Amino acid sequence: MRIPCPVCGARPSEEFTYRGDARPVRPPMDSSDQGAWVDYLFFRDDERGRIKEQWQHTGGCRAWIVVDRDTATHAVHGSELARDAAEGGQA
Amino acid sequence: MRDLSDTETAPRLTQGGRIDRSRPLTFTFDGRTLTGFAGDTLASALLANGIHLAGRSFKVHRPRGLVGHRENEPNALMRLGTGDRLTPNLPATLVELTDGLVAESQNRWPSLKYDLQAASGLLKPMFPAGFYYKTFMWPAAFWEKLYEPAIRRAAGLGRATTAPDPDRYERGFKHCDLLVVGAGPAGLTAALWAGRAGLHVILADQDSELGGSLLTERSTIDGEPASLWVDRVAGELARLDTVEVMPRTSVFGYYDHNILGAVERLPTAEHGARERYWRIEAGRVTLAAGALERPIPFPDNDRPGIMLASAVRAYLNRWAVRTGTRAVVFANNDDGFSTARDLSQAGIAVTLVDSRADAELPRALTGLEVTLHRGRTIVGSKGRHRVSAVTLDDGTRLPCDLVAVAGGWNPVVNLHSQTGARPRWDSIRDCFVPGQPRQNESSVGACAGRFTTAEAIQDGAHAAVEAIRALGKPVPELDLPVPEDPPAGRGEALWYVGGRDSHTFLDPQHDVTVADVKLAHREGYRSVEHMKRYTTLGMATDQGRFGNVNGMAVMAEARGLSVAEVGTTTFRPPYTPVSVGALAGRKRQRTFMPLRRSPLHDWAADRGAIFAEAGLWQRSRAFPQAGESLREAAFRETTQTRTHVGICDVSTLGKIDIQGPDAPELLNRVYTNGWKRLAVGRARYGLMLREDGHVMDDGTTSCLAEGHYHMTTTTGQAPKVMSHLEWCLQALWPELDVQVQSVTDQWAGLAVAGPNSRALLQRLLPGVDLSNAAFPFMGVGRYALAGGVPLRLFRISFSGELAYEVNVPADYGPALADKLLELGEDLGAIPYGLEALDVMRIEKGHVTAGELDGRTTAADLGMAGLMSSKKDFIGRVLAQRPGMADPSRPRLVGLQCADGDERIRAGSHLLPTGTQTTIDFDEGWVSSATWSPTFGRHIALGFLKNGGERMGEVVRAVDLVRGHDVQVEVVSPHFYDPEGTRQRG
Known part of the structure; x- marks a missing residue:
C-alpha cells in the first residue's frame, strides 16, 4: 500500500507503523469510569468499509496521522495529522 | 536411434x-x-x-x-x-x-x-x-x-x-506512469505510443527478447515478417528516454495501490548480483501477458512427444527445431491448420485430426501433403519413452513420433485476478477473460481474449491513449501497422476425450486425471476450490497454467453446470516461481537487520570485550583478562566495582530530550508518580504504564533547567517510549507546549560506580564540589571539560553503590572512558560489562526487562507507592481493575538457595514444597538469576503469589525443561544494602 503522509506525501506503507482504529474516543483524563476505559481500549467494531485509522510515519517525519482507509478494498481516501484531528475534534 | x-x-x-x-x-x-x-x-x-x-x-x-x-x-x-x-x-x-x-x-x-x-x-x-x-x-x-x-x-x-x-540479490523501487506487462504485439504497441507521448513507461517481459508471440509465429506486419517490425519497435523504445525496457523480468505479483512485484534475472552477474527484486509503483498498468494454449486431454496423453501445438510451432519457428519427423496434429480449432502448415513446410509428414465435423482444409494448406481426419478424436497412444502411434475413435492407427495438441487458449488473467478482480467466462470464445478491474489496470490483446495480432495492436494503442489522456498529455497521431492474421474460424469446446479417464491427464505434473476430478465430485468436493485442493490439480509450480480450465470443465460437466457457473479458482502471487533469495535481497546474515553500535564499541573491543546482541544493539558483556572465562570476568568486575570503582558503557539506554513550559505536565501524565516539584538539578525515578495499567517502562528523568528535561528509558523500550510520547503530544494532548526529541545516539553514557567513584570524578572535574552535601544522591549537574566539551553528570545508581552516570557528546565517549581509567588507575578503576551490571542490579533488587515483561503491575514490582493518588496518569484507572489489583497476585521477591549451593535458573516455576509438580500448584516464576560473588551463593528475583507475606518460606524452583528442582528461600529482593546507605553516602 501507499499511505499519504500530510507532511511527506505518498510513501510505502512499510515506512509507517499501524496503531489501530482512530474512532474510539479516549475518556477524559479525570474519568474513573472503568467501563468507559475498557470500551476505549479493548472493543473494536472491525468494520468492513471506510474507517479512520491511526498510523505513525515512524520511518519518516514521525507524525502521527489519521488515515481514511477502506478495510475491504484497501483504498485510501485521504489522511490528516492526528494533531489536527484532535484539535478539530475538540473544537 | x-x-x-x-x-x-x-x-x-x-x-x-x-x-x-x-x-x-x-x-x-x-x-x-x-x-x-x-x-x-x-x-x-x-x-x-x-x-x-x-x-x-x-x-x-x-x-x-x-x-x-x-x-x-x-x-x-x-x-x-x-x-x-x-x-x-x-x-x-x-x-x-x-x-x-x-x-x-x-x-x-x-x-x-x-x-x-x-x-x-x-x-x-x-x-x-x-x-x-x-x-x-x-x-x-x-x-x-x-x-x-x-x-x-x-x-x-x-x-x-x-x-x-x-550469490547476491538486490532489491529496488521503481515508479512509472505506465507499466506494460508483456512485450508481444499488444505490449509493444502500448509502450511505443505511450513512450512517444513522453510518458514514463516500464515495459517488462520474462523473455530475453521482445516480441512475444511474434517471435514464435510466422506472422507478417505491413507485408514483412513480424520480427522486422519487432526489431524496429525495440530500437525506437531503446532510444526513448522515458521508456525503460526490462527483458528477463517476470512480473509475478499485483498488490494494492498498483504496486507490483517483479524479478529481473541478470544474465551475467552484474556487480555480483544474480537477481533483482523490483517493487514497481505504477500509475496505470497494461496487462499484455498473452494467452497460454490448453491441452485436449485424451487417454494416454502424457507420453513424451505429445506437446502443445503452440510449442511445436514455437520450437520450429523461433528455435529452428523439428520436434518430430512424423506428426499428428490434434485440434478443436483453426490453430491446427497453422500448425500443420508450419510442420509440413518444414518437411515433416503431418496428419491433422480435427474434432470438428465440418473442418475444411483452408487454402493456406493447398499443395501441402496434409491428411485430414475430421470429426475425429484421439483415444489412445503407444510408446515407451516416446510416443510411437495414436489411435483414433474410428480405430485408425496413426504411427507418429510427435503429437501437437491445439485445444484453444486461456488468457493469462492471473495478475488481473490477483487484484481481487473476478475473471468472467466468455462463452463465445470459451475462456476466462478479465472482469471488472479493481485497480487502475486494463488487459489487452490475447491477455483479454482478443487473440489476433490486429486486435492486439488495436488494444495496445487504445491502452496507450487512455494512459496519455489520463495524464492530460496530447495524444500523438496514431499510425498503426497492419498485420496479416490467418482467418480464424470458431473452435469448438472439447475439454477432454472420454474413454479411459484414469489415463487422461489434466495435470501431468501431479498425475491428476479426469477420473480424479470425477472422484472428487462423487466424494463431495464439488467447489472448484475444494476440488483443486483435494486432487492437487494445478498446484505447485504449475499454478493452474496447464490443465486447470479443462479440470473445471470436467467438474462443470459432472455437476451438470456450465464452466461459467462453477467458476475459476483464485489466483495468488507469485505467478511464476520466485527465488527466496530475491525476496530477501540483502536482508541476510550480517545485513539481515540494522546493527547498532555504541560510540564505545571499538573502545570496548580494543579492551577485549565480548559482545552480546541486545535487540539491534551490540553490548559489551565483559572484559575477560588472559585465561579468564566470561563468568570469571563478570564476577571479578563485580567485586572490583563493589570494592573500588568500575566504569560501564550505558550509551544504549534510551535518551529523550524534553523541552517546553508544559514538560512537567507531560511527565506527570505519562509517569505514575508526581513530577511537578522536581527541582532544577535533580533526577527522579519514574514508572510508566500502558493504558491498560501494566508497566511499560521505567527510568530516571532529570530536570536540567526550567522546562528542560532529560528522560532515560530501558534499552529495549526506547523506540516504544519515544513513539508513545509523540502519540501523547500529537494525538492526545496537542494543547501541551512540549517538544520531544530522541538523543540516544547523540550522547555517550558511562556509569561510574563504586566507593571510589566520587574520588575519580573529582579528579575529572577538579573545580566542582562533588561532596555529598553539594551533589547528593539523585543530583544532576552540567559542566564543561577542557575545550568546552559539555558533560552531564547524574548521581544515579543501578548497582547499589555510590555511583554516577556521565554523558558526553557521542564522539567524546572513548576519550572520556580512557581518561577515567587513566585518572583512576591508582583507585582500582576497571571497565565492567553488561554481565557485572546485571549481577549487581539483581543483588540490589532493581528490575529490568525480565521483570518489566509487559504483564506486571506496579504493585507486582513492589512499587505501589509510586502510583500517585493525587493526579491522573495513563493507566491509572485500568490498573485498578480487580484482576490487576488482586493482592494475591505474584509479587516481586528475592530467592536464595535454601541449602547447599545449587543454581537457580531463570524461567523456573515456583511451587510449594510437598506438592505434585503440576501446573495446578504453580505459584510464580523466576525472572532473573545469578551467582552472587558478593554473597557467595546463588540468588534470584522472581514473582510469587502473596510474595510479600511469605518471607522465610521455602519453595521449589522447578525447571522441567532443563531438569532442575531446587529448594529456595523467599527473601527480600533487596539483597544488597537494603537501606541504601552506600548509594546515598
Whole structure:
C-alpha cells in the first residue's frame, strides 16, 4: 500500500507503523469510569468499509496521522495529522 | 536411434529461427555434454539434441516429456547449477541457455530412463484424488513410522542445497506512469505510443527478447515478417528516454495501490548480483501477458512427444527445431491448420485430426501433403519413452513420433485476478477473460481474449491513449501497422476425450486425471476450490497454467453446470516461481537487520570485550583478562566495582530530550508518580504504564533547567517510549507546549560506580564540589571539560553503590572512558560489562526487562507507592481493575538457595514444597538469576503469589525443561544494602 503522509506525501506503507482504529474516543483524563476505559481500549467494531485509522510515519517525519482507509478494498481516501484531528475534534 | 548428423532428419534446421549459429554453447544434461546456440532456451537446446524425455511425474514417476515453451511447461523441471549454486524446479522453457550450464532432471532414481519407482506407475490406483487426506485418517502411528517416510522419499519435486547461497540479490523501487506487462504485439504497441507521448513507461517481459508471440509465429506486419517490425519497435523504445525496457523480468505479483512485484534475472552477474527484486509503483498498468494454449486431454496423453501445438510451432519457428519427423496434429480449432502448415513446410509428414465435423482444409494448406481426419478424436497412444502411434475413435492407427495438441487458449488473467478482480467466462470464445478491474489496470490483446495480432495492436494503442489522456498529455497521431492474421474460424469446446479417464491427464505434473476430478465430485468436493485442493490439480509450480480450465470443465460437466457457473479458482502471487533469495535481497546474515553500535564499541573491543546482541544493539558483556572465562570476568568486575570503582558503557539506554513550559505536565501524565516539584538539578525515578495499567517502562528523568528535561528509558523500550510520547503530544494532548526529541545516539553514557567513584570524578572535574552535601544522591549537574566539551553528570545508581552516570557528546565517549581509567588507575578503576551490571542490579533488587515483561503491575514490582493518588496518569484507572489489583497476585521477591549451593535458573516455576509438580500448584516464576560473588551463593528475583507475606518460606524452583528442582528461600529482593546507605553516602 501507499499511505499519504500530510507532511511527506505518498510513501510505502512499510515506512509507517499501524496503531489501530482512530474512532474510539479516549475518556477524559479525570474519568474513573472503568467501563468507559475498557470500551476505549479493548472493543473494536472491525468494520468492513471506510474507517479512520491511526498510523505513525515512524520511518519518516514521525507524525502521527489519521488515515481514511477502506478495510475491504484497501483504498485510501485521504489522511490528516492526528494533531489536527484532535484539535478539530475538540473544537 | 536417428543419426543426428543427417541434416535431413536432424532436429535442428540448418537455417532460420532466432538462434545465433555462430555462437555455439556447451551445456550438460544429466551428465551428458551437449551443444546449443545463443538464443536457445534449455528446452529448445534439449529438443535440438533429440531429447524429449525431461522428467518424471510427481506421484507415479511416469516418464514425461517437454510439452510447452513458456511458463506452462509442467514436466521439464530442472535442477540447475552445481555445489552451492543449486536451483531446483526451474522449467527448462524459462531457462536461457548459457555456456557451461549444468542441468539435471528431477524426481527420478537412478536415472531418467530407468526409474525404479516407475513401478508405481502400475499402482496408479494407490494414489487417487484425496490420497493425502485419506492417508492422514489412518492410525497416527502408521503414518509417522511408515507412510510419511516412504512418501517423503518418493515425493517432492527437486531438492535444494542446504549450503548458504553464495550469490547476491538486490532489491529496488521503481515508479512509472505506465507499466506494460508483456512485450508481444499488444505490449509493444502500448509502450511505443505511450513512450512517444513522453510518458514514463516500464515495459517488462520474462523473455530475453521482445516480441512475444511474434517471435514464435510466422506472422507478417505491413507485408514483412513480424520480427522486422519487432526489431524496429525495440530500437525506437531503446532510444526513448522515458521508456525503460526490462527483458528477463517476470512480473509475478499485483498488490494494492498498483504496486507490483517483479524479478529481473541478470544474465551475467552484474556487480555480483544474480537477481533483482523490483517493487514497481505504477500509475496505470497494461496487462499484455498473452494467452497460454490448453491441452485436449485424451487417454494416454502424457507420453513424451505429445506437446502443445503452440510449442511445436514455437520450437520450429523461433528455435529452428523439428520436434518430430512424423506428426499428428490434434485440434478443436483453426490453430491446427497453422500448425500443420508450419510442420509440413518444414518437411515433416503431418496428419491433422480435427474434432470438428465440418473442418475444411483452408487454402493456406493447398499443395501441402496434409491428411485430414475430421470429426475425429484421439483415444489412445503407444510408446515407451516416446510416443510411437495414436489411435483414433474410428480405430485408425496413426504411427507418429510427435503429437501437437491445439485445444484453444486461456488468457493469462492471473495478475488481473490477483487484484481481487473476478475473471468472467466468455462463452463465445470459451475462456476466462478479465472482469471488472479493481485497480487502475486494463488487459489487452490475447491477455483479454482478443487473440489476433490486429486486435492486439488495436488494444495496445487504445491502452496507450487512455494512459496519455489520463495524464492530460496530447495524444500523438496514431499510425498503426497492419498485420496479416490467418482467418480464424470458431473452435469448438472439447475439454477432454472420454474413454479411459484414469489415463487422461489434466495435470501431468501431479498425475491428476479426469477420473480424479470425477472422484472428487462423487466424494463431495464439488467447489472448484475444494476440488483443486483435494486432487492437487494445478498446484505447485504449475499454478493452474496447464490443465486447470479443462479440470473445471470436467467438474462443470459432472455437476451438470456450465464452466461459467462453477467458476475459476483464485489466483495468488507469485505467478511464476520466485527465488527466496530475491525476496530477501540483502536482508541476510550480517545485513539481515540494522546493527547498532555504541560510540564505545571499538573502545570496548580494543579492551577485549565480548559482545552480546541486545535487540539491534551490540553490548559489551565483559572484559575477560588472559585465561579468564566470561563468568570469571563478570564476577571479578563485580567485586572490583563493589570494592573500588568500575566504569560501564550505558550509551544504549534510551535518551529523550524534553523541552517546553508544559514538560512537567507531560511527565506527570505519562509517569505514575508526581513530577511537578522536581527541582532544577535533580533526577527522579519514574514508572510508566500502558493504558491498560501494566508497566511499560521505567527510568530516571532529570530536570536540567526550567522546562528542560532529560528522560532515560530501558534499552529495549526506547523506540516504544519515544513513539508513545509523540502519540501523547500529537494525538492526545496537542494543547501541551512540549517538544520531544530522541538523543540516544547523540550522547555517550558511562556509569561510574563504586566507593571510589566520587574520588575519580573529582579528579575529572577538579573545580566542582562533588561532596555529598553539594551533589547528593539523585543530583544532576552540567559542566564543561577542557575545550568546552559539555558533560552531564547524574548521581544515579543501578548497582547499589555510590555511583554516577556521565554523558558526553557521542564522539567524546572513548576519550572520556580512557581518561577515567587513566585518572583512576591508582583507585582500582576497571571497565565492567553488561554481565557485572546485571549481577549487581539483581543483588540490589532493581528490575529490568525480565521483570518489566509487559504483564506486571506496579504493585507486582513492589512499587505501589509510586502510583500517585493525587493526579491522573495513563493507566491509572485500568490498573485498578480487580484482576490487576488482586493482592494475591505474584509479587516481586528475592530467592536464595535454601541449602547447599545449587543454581537457580531463570524461567523456573515456583511451587510449594510437598506438592505434585503440576501446573495446578504453580505459584510464580523466576525472572532473573545469578551467582552472587558478593554473597557467595546463588540468588534470584522472581514473582510469587502473596510474595510479600511469605518471607522465610521455602519453595521449589522447578525447571522441567532443563531438569532442575531446587529448594529456595523467599527473601527480600533487596539483597544488597537494603537501606541504601552506600548509594546515598
